[in-house]
């Protein structure tokens with residue numbers, strides 16, 4: 388990865404030098420009713436190298452107008468990238484209480500500064516009881532230097548039974564108290580069950596869901612069910628694991644490097660009008676610059692070709708968390724979770740995050756070893772080499 392300085396120089400030399408003061412204010416999104424002056428559609432930010440198109444959509448029944456490119460802050464440690472995204476006009480930022488051991492919220496709060504009320508801000512809690520959730524929310528507000536968050540997600544729920552009535556009550560109470568504006572759920576897998584359930588429940592405003600070009604049509608139906616119920620849809624995992632950033636010395640590098648695959652993946656997600664915004668992770672100016680293009684360029688035939696080739700490359704590696712494994716792990720491992728955690732290291736090059744999440748697995752799962760099995764009892768119909776990948780996670784993190 389390039390240094391920040393190098394990346395920034397590249398950003399500027401590409402002709403996308405951004406104004407120092409917040410473009411957001413000039414673009415009119417400067418009130419707690421963020422974005423409301425904008426119709427769905429496009430606007431242009433004034434950049435020295437030419438206009439950068441900003442595309443807006445309405446986030447379901449929240450009425451919030453969000454830029455279709457949002458900012459997932461989970462892996463960002465450089466606040467200047469967030470500041471430049473603000474300058475560029477991005478108006479949705481997402482973090483979570485547990486990212487970077489709580490340090491991510493602090494960094495995001497500092498980067499947003501006085502511009503916090505110009506944007507839509509979301510965070511999440513993994514706590515599962517009232518006391519824990521309330522403590523998390525108070526800490527989040529303090530760290531983010533704000534007296535409310537726009538969206539508060541119940542973090543990483545993949546089945547309806549993981550969302551308890553106690554959690555819903557705490558969310559609704561926080562809403563009444565003005566500490567959150569909207570209640571959401573984030574989900575990595577199981578959407579085809581979870582999203583229709585959320586649609587029927589009537590208590591959720593937003594869902595943050597994995598969605599990318601690897602997924603089958605059932606996923607679109609689940610999203611449509613939620614959107615038809617007025618739930619705002621935010622897309623994550625839009626790059627299907629990244630994988631472009633594997634190090635050049637790795638033998639897989641030549642196979643994996645597909646110029647434009649990440650941009651094509653983002654444009655593919657934005658083809659779906661129900662997806663109001665997306666939150667790709669960004670760590671440097673080059674990624675920010677590339678992702679901004681997704682709001683200006685339509686998905687083209689060439690993008691489809693790139694994605695088809697990319698899918699072939701990542702097939703043995705990327706678990707889409709569809710829950711359709713053929714067979715179960717004889718040692719009881721939550722295979723999809725382990726594969727998702729491995730993607731943090733192999734796809735996004737975030738080893739520390741992967742190891743942190745691996746350490747949160749149950750002790751018996753951390754102690755399991757694929758080497759103890761004569762043969763693997765889990766097959767992936769999509770071609771993921773399950774035992775190889777799980778063994779790699781054990782080698783890297785255990």
Ligand code: SF4
Nearest residue numbers: 706707710711712767
């Ligand atoms: S391993 Fe394959 S079948 Fe199992 S959850 Fe992942 S993508 Fe789906």
Ligand code: SF4
Nearest residue numbers: 716717757760763764
């Ligand atoms: S090889 Fe690994 S993933 Fe497969 S059944 Fe054994 S422990 Fe589970």
